Amino acid sequence: MxxxxxxxxxxxxxxxxxxxxxxxxxxxxxxxxxxxxxxxxxxxxxxxxxxxxxxxxxxxxxxxxxxxxxxxxxxxxxxxxxxxxxxxxxxxxxxxxxxxxxxxxxxxxxxxxxxxxxxxxxxxxxxxxxxxxxxxxxxxxxxxxxxxxxxxxGVMPVDEHDKVCMECKRQQTVCTMVTKNEPCMGPVTRTGCGALCPSVGRDCYGCYGPAENANTQAMANRLQGLGLVDAEVARRFLFINSGADAFHRQGVLSREKK
Amino acid sequence: MKPSHYFFQTDQLAQLLGELQDRGYICIGPQVRDGAIVYDELHSIKQLPRGVNDAQAPGRYSLKTGVSLKFFDWANGAQAIKPLLFSAREKLWQSRQSADGKLSFETPEPRSKPIAIIAARACDIAAMKIQDQHFLQQTFVDPYYQVRRKNLLIIAVNCARPADTCFCHSSGDGPFVDDGADIVLTELESGFLIEAQSTQGEELLAGLSLQDCTEQQLEEQASIKAGASKQKKQLPKYDIRLRLRHELNNDFWHEIAAKCLSCGNWTSVCPTCFCHSENDVPELDGKSSGHYREWDSCFTQGHSYIHGITIRSETSQRYRQWLTHKFSSWHEQYGRSGCVGCGRCISWCPVGIDVTEMLANFEGRRGV
The missing domain is CATH 3.40.50.700 (NADH:ubiquinone oxidoreductase-like, 20kDa subunit)
Structure with missing residues (x-):
């Protein structure tokens, strides 16, 4: 064969x-x-x-x-x-x-x-x-x-689309957002990286793109609560995966907010 | 009658740790890591978070120092006992295919070294008892949980300073440990009161040089308990179990879904949540494969995926599942609520959703 x-x-x-x-x-x-x-x-x-x-x-x-x-x-x-x-x-x-x-x-x-x-x-x-x-x-x-x-x-691989947070918690990584006010994108970002950034104490910047059922509006609100202005919130979404639907929509919304 | 409480000096903590180590226990205790109290291996009492206090609020956890010189003057950390007993990820079996195509399955022998956890809290122990019910007292016993549970010695510390997110007094699970530990400590202004709650605990106490405690010390303990029972948050007084059953079509679930990230942090820090998923990790050659179990959450898509259909595709449905299971249908399964009032889901929710406030939303509504 x-x-x-x-x-x-x-x-x-x-x-x-x-x-x-x-x-x-x-x-x-x-x-x-x-x-x-x-x-x-x-x-x-x-x-x-x-x-x-x-x-x-x-x-x-x-x-x-x-x-x-x-x-x-x-x-x-x-x-x-x-x-x-x-x-x-x-x-x-x-x-x-x-x-x-x-x-x-x-x-x-x-x-x-x-x-x-x-x-x-x-x-x-x-x-x-x-x-x-x-x-x-x-x-x-x-x-x-x-x-x-x-x-x-002869089968399709499992689609890894859960949020990064799930992996962070399995690894017992302490949440950088909750303890350090880092603008971590983990709660809306697709897993697969092994929660690499939070595991070394920094915030996730969303390089794996949107997770399934990502509530980007709630995420944007939270980032604002952490002190980010609209332009900064927009940049969190419009970065590596600015073309991904969920990130694109939210990024543009935050950017154009007057 | 033998007194139940004894006194020992602060500098004898090292003696207790040494005694545990001599008996072959790996000691797991609280320490500061990455801005939080975490349970990790303890080699010396110098690692303990002496003088450290926690400040918790919805979506916030921070540490500060300088208020006292106590070792255990904090409420709780990022996780409870759960990760020690219900592993976040572990292999359940390994399958192999031999050259003639035959499949064989090997199950790893459930194994665990004796572990002593130091400074477990009342809420943690209450949660462990629930997990004991789930993993040990059903038709099928989980052998991995079982061996780790059997090898776990619990040195609890009564809570003296609850966080603003705590509500164990209202759930009936704290702030003091009434049973379930091997040894319980109460940290006084100077020294500790110590009490055994099991035969193993009594044996351990016999190896320590203890003093009889005084009336004054017992009074100090009682006043610590009274103080720690005054907590800012509480569960609403209505019959949550019954009410939630009648609220399945409430618009509230959509309101909360607008705020909720559906990230799974709640269920991961919840000391009673036990949901898991299973997945296979095949070797590249395709001849062998590991089958793993790992923490899952009712907030993931896969949790309700059955035969091509995702039953709970929306956050409103996932949140409803979580809240109604934890506070209502849990009673039918385990004879009590699944909440022990530790407040972790409040502090560690990235957007600070407060479960006590969510439950209070239903208060005063007509119906039932």
């Missing part, structure tokens, strides 16, 4: 999510025995047009060319899994969606005419059908391995 084939594709991103694979160490060798990695530019294998069972897609759609590439990948893949904040919500670069992109390009680049960019940075799911998403900036090794393992078993 032939091994399932995998391709890892990159769009607009910092490559950090691919590192969750590259830095696996020994499990990467084990993974290479379980699947055929046909395309993984950062690691070596190059075959952009390979037909695969699983396509792992990092990064956001940022140019017209990206859209064509993505459609081709979708057509060539059995399952498509998008990984990381860029691929799932448009990423940090989606901050430009709320600005005048052409003006930014003119301000930043010496030769703006050579820059080919869409006005908006958008998640993969806006353009093609996505079978599953792993949220996080970046995603971690545990998430990647659990997802691939589940797909190899």
């Amino acid at each position: 032939s091994k399932p084939s995998v391709a890892i594709h990159k769009f607009s991103s910092c490559d950090g999510c691919q590192l969750a694979l590259l830095n696996l160490g020994e499990p990467l060798l084990q993974l290479a025995e379980l699947v055929d990695i046909l395309h993984f530019a950062e690691a070596g294998p190059l075959d952009e047009n390979a037909k695969v069972d699983i396509a792992i897609v990092e990064g956001s759609v940022s140019t017209l060319h990206d859209i064509e590439r993505l459609k081709n990948i979708r057509a060539n893949s059995g399952l498509l899994m998008s990984i990381g904040a860029c691929a799932t919500s448009g990423g940090l670069q989606a901050l430009r969606n709320m600005a005048d992109t052409q003006q930014w390009i003119a301000d930043i680049y010496a030769s703006p005419d050579v820059i080919d960019s869409l006005d908006k940075s958008t998640p993969i799911k806006d353009h093609v059908n996505v079978d599953l998403e792993l949220w996080g900036c970046p995603v971690n090794q545990r998430q990647i391995l659990m997802a691939i393992r589940a797909l190899l078993f």
Whole structure:
């Protein structure tokens, strides 16, 4: 029986999510025995047009060319899994969606005419059908391995969408918001990171995107109660995952509050 | 008749700790970490939060020093006894598939070292008794909880300074420990009164050099109890159990849902909440898999997910589930309310929702 084939594709991103694979160490060798990695530019294998069972897609759609590439990948893949904040919500670069992109390009680049960019940075799911998403900036090794393992078993991985608070409490991490007035985003943020930031005493900044049933309005009210002004509250939501619906709505609401 | 209370000097605390260590106990005691009192391993009495007081309010917990030099002059910390007995995450079984495809299951032997918890509070012990009912006194006994419970020695300390969030006097669970501990201490202005509440406790007391206590010391203890019973918060007086059953369609649940983050902090700090979820962590090779149990909450989506349907998708439904279970249907299951008045759900709620105020909302309503 032939091994399932995998391709890892990159769009607009910092490559950090691919590192969750590259830095696996020994499990990467084990993974290479379980699947055929046909395309993984950062690691070596190059075959952009390979037909695969699983396509792992990092990064956001940022140019017209990206859209064509993505459609081709979708057509060539059995399952498509998008990984990381860029691929799932448009990423940090989606901050430009709320600005005048052409003006930014003119301000930043010496030769703006050579820059080919869409006005908006958008998640993969806006353009093609996505079978599953792993949220996080970046995603971690545990998430990647659990997802691939589940797909190899022929089942969908468990969607980790509870709030970060649940994991904090399991670890007996003392709440940074309650004891230190930190503007922690844990109560509206998706788990999966292992409550990394609160475990070292700092506030969660929402890099895993919105949790299920996130009450962003109550969160915004609480942040105000902690002394944050509207613009600061808005920035808590409009940061790594400004393109994620729940965060986007609340961020814009707080920002435009007069 | 043997006196029930004895006196021992403050500097003998180290003797008590030494005695416990000599008997092979791992001592878990209160200490300051990350701005809160937490129970962690205690090697020396120097780690105890001497002179530390807690200030608690809805959504707020802070520590300050300088009011006294007592060791236990605080109400309670981030967690009760629960994490020591009902583990936040533990493996229930490991499955393996051999080369010929056969599956085998291994259950880890329930194991625990003897642990002595120091400075458990009356509310913590009341909560533990409820968890004992749940894990030990049902048709199926939980072997993991059981072995840890059996190996737990409880050195309680009566509360002298409740926080503004405490209401154990109103729930009937404090501020003093009437039973359920092995040893109970009352911290006086100078020294401690000590009392055994179990055979194990009596044996331990025999190993300490104790003095008879004086009338004056007993009076001081009584006045501490009276003082600690005066608490700012209380449960409303109406029949909560009965009333909540008739309030399932109240608009109140939607009002509270607007404020509630549905984050699960309440249930995680609640010393009686016992809900869990189970999940599998397979090895990459697909040949073996660990099956884990971890704390869950009625505030998560998965808690009410059954066969493709999420029964309680909205916060109003989750909050209602929590409040009506804790204060009403709990009675049918365990013969009492599930609340012991520790106030943790008030202090550790990130948005400071006060359960006593929520319950008071139903007071004076017509119906039933």
